[in-house]
Amino acid sequence: MKVVIVGNGIAGNEVASYLREHGKDKDIDITILSAEKFPEYDPCSLPYFVGGEVDRNVVFRKSLDHYKKNRINLVLDNKAVSIDSNAKKVTTEKGDVFPYDSLVLAHGGSLFIPPIPGVNLDGVLSCKVLAEADKLARHKGTKAVVIGSGAIGIEAAEALKLKGYQVTIIELLDWIMPTLFCEGAARFLEDEMRGYGIEVYTSEKVLSIQGDGSVESVKTDKRVIPCDTVVIATGVVPGRPLAETAGVACDRGVLVNDQMLTNVDDIYACGDCVQTYDACTGEGCMYQLKHNAIEQARIVARNILGEKAQYRGAYPFARAHYFDTHAVTFGKTMKGAERICTLDQVEVLERSTINGYLRLLLKEGKIIGGQAIGKMADYAGLLMGCMWRGEDLHEFIENWPKIAELDSPYPWQARKLGQLLGLSSLDAKPGKGLERVYAILK
Amino acid sequence: MALKEEKVLVIDPDKCTGCHSCEMACSIKHFGKCHSYFSRIRIQEFRDVNTFIPVTCQACEDAPCLKVCPMNARVRLESGAVVTDEDKCIGCRACIYSCPFGAPVINPDNGKTMSCDLCMDDPIGPWCVKACTMQQAIKFVRAQDAARAKGRDMAKLLAEDYMPPKQEEGDFGFSFSV
Ligand SMILES: Cc1cc2nc3c(=O)[nH]c(=O)nc-3n(C[C@H](O)[C@H](O)[C@H](O)COP(=O)(O)OP(=O)(O)OC[C@H]3O[C@@H](n4cnc5c(N)ncnc54)[C@H](O)[C@@H]3O)c2cc1C
Ligand code: SF4
Ligand code: SF4
Numbered sequence: 001m002k003v004v005i006v007g008n009g010i011a012g013n014e015v016a017s018y019l020r021e022h023g024k025d026k027d028i029d030i031t032i033l034s035a036e037k038f039p040e041y042d043p044c045s046l047p048y049f050v051g052g053e054v055d056r057n058v059v060f061r062k063s064l065d066h067y068k069k070n071r072i073n074l075v076l077d078n079k080a081v082s083i084d085s086n087a088k089k090v091t092t093e094k095g096d097v098f099p100y101d102s103l104v105l106a107h108g109g110s111l112f113i114p115p116i117p118g119v120n121l122d123g124v125l126s127c128k129v130l131a132e133a134d135k136l137a138r139h140k141g142t143k144a145v146v147i148g149s150g151a152i153g154i155e156a157a158e159a160l161k162l163k164g165y166q167v168t169i170i171e172l173l174d175w176i177m178p179t180l181f182c183e184g185a186a187r188f189l190e191d192e193m194r195g196y197g198i199e200v201y202t203s204e205k206v207l208s209i210q211g212d213g214s215v216e217s218v219k220t221d222k223r224v225i226p227c228d229t230v231v232i233a234t235g236v237v238p239g240r241p242l243a244e245t246a247g248v249a250c251d252r253g254v255l256v257n258d259q260m261l262t263n264v265d266d267i268y269a270c271g272d273c274v275q276t277y278d279a280c281t282g283e284g285c286m287y288q289l290k291h292n293a294i295e296q297a298r299i300v301a302r303n304i305l306g307e308k309a310q311y312r313g314a315y316p317f318a319r320a321h322y323f324d325t326h327a328v329t330f331g332k333t334m335k336g337a338e339r340i341c342t343l344d345q346v347e348v349l350e351r352s353t354i355n356g357y358l359r360l361l362l363k364e365g366k367i368i369g370g371q372a373i374g375k376m377a378d379y380a381g382l383l384m385g386c387m388w389r390g391e392d393l394h395e396f397i398e399n400w401p402k403i404a405e406l407d408s409p410y411p412w413q414a415r416k417l418g419q420l421l422g423l424s425s426l427d428a429k430p431g432k433g434l435e436r437v438y439a440i441l442k
Numbered sequence: 443m444a445l446k447e448e449k450v451l452v453i454d455p456d457k458c459t460g461c462h463s464c465e466m467a468c469s470i471k472h473f474g475k476c477h478s479y480f481s482r483i484r485i486q487e488f489r490d491v492n493t494f495i496p497v498t499c500q501a502c503e504d505a506p507c508l509k510v511c512p513m514n515a516r517v518r519l520e521s522g523a524v525v526t527d528e529d530k531c532i533g534c535r536a537c538i539y540s541c542p543f544g545a546p547v548i549n550p551d552n553g554k555t556m557s558c559d560l561c562m563d564d565p566i567g568p569w570c571v572k573a574c575t576m577q578q579a580i581k582f583v584r585a586q587d588a589a590r591a592k593g594r595d596m597a598k599l600l601a602e603d604y605m606p607p608k609q610e611e612g613d614f615g616f617s618f619s620v
Contacts, residue, residue, distance in 0.1 A: 053532050
């Protein structure tokens with residue numbers, strides 16, 4: 001059986017490794033086509049290499065040797081450009097042709113470059129792929145403007161600050177990390193950012209990047225910021241053109257069914273390029289995150305091996321971390337909630353204590369999302385568990401007096417949840433603490 | 443992970459008296475000092491109901507922490523234990539946030555995470571188990587026997603139960619209703 005995988009990233013390699021490990025009895029011929037020149041590396045770790053927190057070799061997940069040992073035929077620096085789904089063949093830019101029995105599209109997405117003048121000037125860099133990160137790491141500048149404040153923008157800003165740059169972040173929307181956090185939490189994180197000496201401008205639009213040959217300034221609708229470095233971090237767009245050459249149906253991303261199979265026979269897709277469904281709400285989604293890429297890839301591999309494996313859906317979960325600030329977000333934000341209900345159906349539970357900040361969004365008593373900053377974030381896993389099981393927090397609060405007084409510590413997570421909600425403390429046996437939460441719930 | 447002699451820690455919260463001996467043992471074993479902050483096993487305290495629960499990494503089979511670490515610093519050892527590679531970790535805490543138990547802890551010396559390594563380098567085995575000889579709240583048993591030993595507690599809470607639901611599946615892990 002010939003399996004051809006397009007993309008040597010997280011998803012592609014997970015498919016290959018899984019096939020090798022679990023398909024030992026089968027004679028599988030695995031080929032990975034890579035647009036880049038390196039063995040597998042992790043894009044998530046690039047900002048930390050750029051900032052000098054880790055050595056460059058840490059970004060790699062595999063060595064070239066590993067491919068050899070596992071008999072994975074790695075074709076470097078040779079982008080796939082078209083697919084003939086009738087003849088079952090992939091053609092690359094260098095004109096090589098690879099026949100397949102199963103084809104896996106795992107080519108991720110590419111950096112979205114905003115259509116503004118000056119994006120081609122010297123000193124306009126990014127951090128999406130290793131070659132770009134290398135340039136950014138080598139670059140010698142003193143003043144940087146980061147365009148876009150998603151997780152990647154924030155991480156790039158931290159990295160440059162660590163390298164001694166003066167850093168400014170510009171965000172088009174009203175607050176930083178707009179898809180990850182609701183306003184209150186984001187404002188707090190924004191202030192923290194400023195506290196570390198990074199300038200943040202929100203609700204501001206970049207009009208152009210100016211300079212003669214190389215970058216001299218960034219012009220927004222509110223000001224001109226002199227700089228010698230610009231980092232573009234305005235998001236990732238899924239790659240569709242290749243899929244479309246084979247007649248694979250795409251919407252925002254490549255469309256797949258619950259077996260990660262596209263509408264074309266024997267063409268699977270996984271990772272940042274696919275559009276799937278949310279594990280909790282079932283709505284169509286594109287959460288371009290590493291854990292989703294890995295889980296989707298395993299589903300692809302299992303289906304190639306003949307199991308009828310079903311994908312449970314993708315889920316948003318991300319951390320925001322810079323210097324001493326630690327935060328987490330999962331599920332829906334207020335903005336995201338608008339896609340599944342009206343906002344008056346969303347209840348917000350917010351707590352701020354010496355251990356940090358917690359915000360839970362509930363719908364009909366059930367958690368649909370949450371954000372936390374500081375120590376409170378440490379129990380995000382427990383809260384996500386509640387969300388996935390659809391625990392009813394209203395019922396929980398009502399039952400709290402009974403739960404709190406059970407002799408047995410089981411389940412301790414329930415007690416912990418009580419603590420997180422402020423229901424359980426020495427002075428607040430059911431009563432005081434309870435009222436406090438009810439007051440917030442209203 | 444189907445290692446022949448794989449052994450795991452099994453905790454019986456009913457037996458824990460909250461004496462913190464396990465924490466001290468862990469801290470001494472790994473750092474030569476005696477402080478909970480340096481321990482990989484931590485007691486969750488619920489003083490209002492006089493309840494104490496030792497919490498430590500369960501080395502989940504499909505461990506979420508392995509999938510979310512941006513640095514690939516969470517690694518599974520031969521023994522089955524899941525630990526942090528300090529040369530790679532940047533202290534971002536994604537592993538803590540994604541863990542159903544919030545199990546990894548921050549090493550106060552360097553801000554990186556650490557979790558139970560089962561004291562594999564020591565022939566006497568996990569020090570916390572030895573420290574709890576009196577109460578026997580922590581046991582080190584063969585993986586095959588663990589499900590039975592865990593009985594109604596941890597097994598039910600293990601990570602498969604905690605992951606997002608498959609469509610049309612009803613009963614997930616613990617429930618809060620009484
Ligand atoms: C800076 C940064 C930080 C991130 N941080 C986090 C984080 O903290 N947590 C998180 O969950 N996620 C994070 N992500 C997202 C995460 O990296 C992606 O979700 C994940 O890498 C997706 O894997 P993938 O295999 O789909 O795509 P990729 O890993 O991007 O791999 C796709 C590969 O395919 C190649 N390719 C593209 N087109 C072709 C073609 N036509 N032919 C051959 N090869 C091709 C590309 O060059 C690339 O190597 C981050 C991303 C970046 C860029
Ligand atoms: S998710 Fe938690 S319990 Fe599971 S292996 Fe990781 S740290 Fe250990
Ligand atoms: S804290 Fe360290 S081990 Fe944990 S997810 Fe972050 S980098 Fe990985």
